[in-house]
Amino acid sequence: MNWQRIGALKSVDEFRQYLSNLKIDLPLDDEPLSAAQGSPLADPITIGGFTVGNRWCVHPMEGWDATPDGRPSDLTIRRWKNFGLSGCKLIWGGEAFAVQADGRANPNQLLNRPENATAMRDLLNTLTSAHAERFGSSAVDNLLTGLQLTHSGRFCRPNSKDQLEPRIVYHHPVLDPKFGIAADDDSVVLSDDDIKRLIESYISAARLAQGAGFQFVDVKHCHGYLGHEFLSAFTRPGPYGGDFEGRTRFVREIVQGIQAECPGLMIGMRLSVFDRPPYHPDPERATTGKLGPGVPDEFPSSDYLGFGCSRDNPLEMDLTEPVLLIRMLHDDFGVAMFNLSAGSPYYNPHIQRPAFYPPSDGYQPPEDPLIGCVRQIESVRQIKDQVPEIPIVGSAWSYFQEYLPHAAQAAVRAGYADFVGIGRLILSYWDMPADVLDGEPIRTKAICRTFSDCTTAPRNGIISGCFPLDETYKKSPEAAELKRVKELVRQRLS
Numbered sequence: 001m002n003w004q005r006i007g008a009l010k011s012v013d014e015f016r017q018y019l020s021n022l023k024i025d026l027p028l029d030d031e032p033l034s035a036a037q038g039s040p041l042a043d044p045i046t047i048g049g050f051t052v053g054n055r056w057c058v059h060p061m062e063g064w065d066a067t068p069d070g071r072p073s074d075l076t077i078r079r080w081k082n083f084g085l086s087g088c089k090l091i092w093g094g095e096a097f098a099v100q101a102d103g104r105a106n107p108n109q110l111l112n113r114p115e116n117a118t119a120m121r122d123l124l125n126t127l128t129s130a131h132a133e134r135f136g137s138s139a140v141d142n143l144l145t146g147l148q149l150t151h152s153g154r155f156c157r158p159n160s161k162d163q164l165e166p167r168i169v170y171h172h173p174v175l176d177p178k179f180g181i182a183a184d185d186d187s188v189v190l191s192d193d194d195i196k197r198l199i200e201s202y203i204s205a206a207r208l209a210q211g212a213g214f215q216f217v218d219v220k221h222c223h224g225y226l227g228h229e230f231l232s233a234f235t236r237p238g239p240y241g242g243d244f245e246g247r248t249r250f251v252r253e254i255v256q257g258i259q260a261e262c263p264g265l266m267i268g269m270r271l272s273v274f275d276r277p278p279y280h281p282d283p284e285r286a287t288t289g290k291l292g293p294g295v296p297d298e299f300p301s302s303d304y305l306g307f308g309c310s311r312d313n314p315l316e317m318d319l320t321e322p323v324l325l326i327r328m329l330h331d332d333f334g335v336a337m338f339n340l341s342a343g344s345p346y347y348n349p350h351i352q353r354p355a356f357y358p359p360s361d362g363y364q365p366p367e368d369p370l371i372g373c374v375r376q377i378e379s380v381r382q383i384k385d386q387v388p389e390i391p392i393v394g395s396a397w398s399y400f401q402e403y404l405p406h407a408a409q410a411a412v413r414a415g416y417a418d419f420v421g422i423g424r425l426i427l428s429y430w431d432m433p434a435d436v437l438d439g440e441p442i443r444t445k446a447i448c449r450t451f452s453d454c455t456t457a458p459r460n461g462i463i464s465g466c467f468p469l470d471e472t473y474k475k476s477p478e479a480a481e482l483k484r485v486k487e488l489v490r491q492r493l494s
Contacts (some may be wrong), residue, residue, distance in 0.1 A: 003368040006401040007354060007449060015403045024374050027414050032405030034355065034439030040413040041405070042437050044142065047391045048266045048336040050215065052362040053089035053142030055412050056433040058392045059339070059423035060093040060148045060218070060270070061466060062109065064161075064458045069096070071112025071119040075463065077126050078472070079427075084130030087434030092270065092339050092393060093148025095295060097209070099201040101153030102167065103226065106458065110418050112205040113150075121212040134434070135389055136318065144145075146216040148210040149202055153226030154179060154188075155346055161461035163180035165192075169229045169274040170236040174299050178278050178347065195240055195250060198226075200430040203257040206265060216266035216336065219254050223352060224344030225350075227251065228272050231307040231325070247310060248325060256331045269329065270339040273379055276315060278347035281363035289490045294350055294363035309348065317379060321324035323386050332389045339421060340380045349374075353424070360489040361459050362452075369450070375398050381416040385402040391418045398425040401447050405436045424448050425464040445469075453482060460485045 008014070009015045018026055035042035040137055041055045061083075065075040078093075083091055097120075098104040099112045112118075143179055154166040154175065166181055166188050190198070202280050206217045221227035230250045233241035240249050279294035286292035295313065304314040308322045329335035343351030348360050354369035365372070374397035384392050394417030400407050408420040425432065429446035436442070446469060453467040462482055465473035473479060 003356070005029070005048070005445070005449070006399070006403065007444070009403075011033060012403065012406055014158050015406075017252040019370070022368055022370060024370060024373055026377070026407060027043070027410035027416075028403070029406045032342060032436050033409060035437040036439065041433075043412075045391065046156070047144065047419055048216075050144055050266070051142050052144045053139070054087070054433075054437065055416045055419050056086070056088035057092050057419040057421040058083050058086060058088045058094075058426055058436075060095045061423055061426060061465055062095040062105070064106050064172045065462050065463045066108045066110045067221060068107060068262075069115070069179050069328075070104075070109065070113055071116050072110065072123045073108075075472075076110070077123060079105055079129045079143065079148065079465075080123055081128045082430035083426065084127035085134050085434070086432075087135070088204055088422075089143055090393070091143070092268070092376050092421065093220075094123075094127070095175040095222075096148050096150040096220065097205060099149050099151055099205040100198065102158050103148075103156055104155075105152040105155055106134050106157050107159060108463075112201065112208055114208070114470075117212055120208065124213050126384075139480070144215055146218050146272065147205075147214045148218040149205045149209075149476050151198060151226040152222040154181070161458075165234060165253075167226070169226065170241060170305075174277060174297055174304075175347065177226075180295065192238055192240060199250070199253050203261050206258040206262050210262045210265045214265075216268050217258065218268045218270050218339070219251055220270050221251060222270045222272040222341045224272075224275075225344055228307065229323075232275070234303075234305055244321060244324065248328070248338050250468075251259045252333060255335060256328065259280075266336045267334070268337045268339060269335055270307065270341060271322065271326070271341050272342050272344070272352075273319060273383060274317040274342050275306040275345055276309065276348045276351045277304065277306070277365060279350065284429045285314050286493065288408045289494050290360060291363045293424045295367075317375075319379060323335055323383055326383065326390060327387055330387070333469070335390040337393070339395070340417075340477075341382065341395045342376050342379065351457070353455075354396060355452050356399075357449075359449045359452040359455040359459055360486055361456070369399050372396070377411065377416060381411075384415060384417055389414070390417075393417060393419040393421040395421050395423075395470075398422055398448055399450055401449065402444055404432075405442070423456055424466075425451070427454055429470040429487045452470045456486065
């Protein structure tokens with residue numbers, strides 16, 4: 001693996017040459033521009049009649065740190081305050097908000113309960129107050145904030161961080177055995193009546209969000225969670241599977257229900273526009289203390305069950321249905337905007353969040369992470385070309401590190417996407433967008449270097465945060481626990 005760390009590249013020209021060596025064609029500006037210099041990232045944009053103040057977006061960032069009854073903890077509140085300080089004008093969903101208790105990804109996920117409405121209002125007020133304090137009281141006038149509504153599907157852990165309690169849409173011949181689901185166990189498959197009750201939970205969560213002051217909700221359909229799984233339910237019988245109409249019925253009924261119950265509340269969707277089969281570390285190429293590079297699990301030679309990938313070869317993208325879905329939901333059902341991602345952190349993390357250093361339960365990247373980033377960026381560009389009028393957030397930008405502003409402003413100017421979405425970078429350097437637009441130098445010591453501790457920690461039941469760079473987490477008791485977990489992994493691999 002002769003890939004270079006981004007931090008080792010000393011100039012934009014070196015970064016440009018490295019992209020060229022990888023045969024990556026991506027626009028790249030020589031200098032990041034401030035708002036005063038006319039940065040494309042400072043341009044306002046109108047969504048659903050609301051003017052959003054710039055082109056920076058915070059992706060949903062969950063910390064596994066809510067209270068057992070689903071209210072924000074001090075760490076949750078601190079993270080949302082940092083979102084407000086970031087300078088981003090689109091806050092996409094804040095973090096995943098479970099619509100019902102059995103759908104929580106962990107026992108410390110924010111939860112839809114009437115008793116939690118006031119706490120969610122206070123959490124949102126923390127974010128907007130921080131934004132107003134830093135950028136001026138009128139700054140909130142063009143700040144758009146949402147709440148991400150979710151059910152975790154086959155990745156539910158509502159009662160224990162160590163115990164999966166899956167609820168699935170259909171039996172998947174590859175994912176089921178990977179995650180310990182017996183092919184004949186139909187008790188974990190949602191019935192049509194279960195789905196109808198679940199739709200009502202999404203609608204009630206949207207009511208809570210609107211009452212708390214959120215301007216939109218995200219009906220989450222990404223990363224292998226339940227909404228995403230509906231889109232590949234080719235083998236599910238009945239009204240919620242089979243053809244495209246059946247596989248999209250779930251989201252259409254949610255959207256229609258929210259619109260009927262919550263007039264004026266905008267709706268967005270975070271969507272994985274392509275998927276890949278699960279990957280695992282190649283044991284033949286493991287080295288002492290290190291995982292082997294990822295290789296795909298065995299999958300059926302044809303008719304693979306995935307969304308946005310070829311049924312005949314799931315290692316190839318097929319964006320036909322994602323474009324059809326986006327156009328239908330926007331034109332016919334009034335969904336205002338889309339945040340596009342890919343894959344799943346549970347079974348192909350190098351597709352979903354490319355990193356130089358993998359999480360402890362993952363594998364070494366099988367390709368230079370920049371290739372994975374550009375794959376996502378290119379998929380968004382292809383979709384944006386077909387639906388130019390629909391507001392779209394792009395993903396996979398954090399790995400560009402100090403060259404993120406150079407690439408992001410060039411991509412937005414060229415129409416690759418309307419917004420640059422950033423996730424894990426926000427955990428270590430939450431005010432990078434503000435620094436860029438103010439013309440301040442990038443603080444290189446605060447930049448996320450994709451050490452993946454923010455993923456390794458929750459995979460082992462520990463809160464998520466930037467343990468290497470954020471002093472709050474670096475000095476926490478959980479940092480020592482994480483260090484112990486990583487040492488145990490290293491010893492096992494040795």
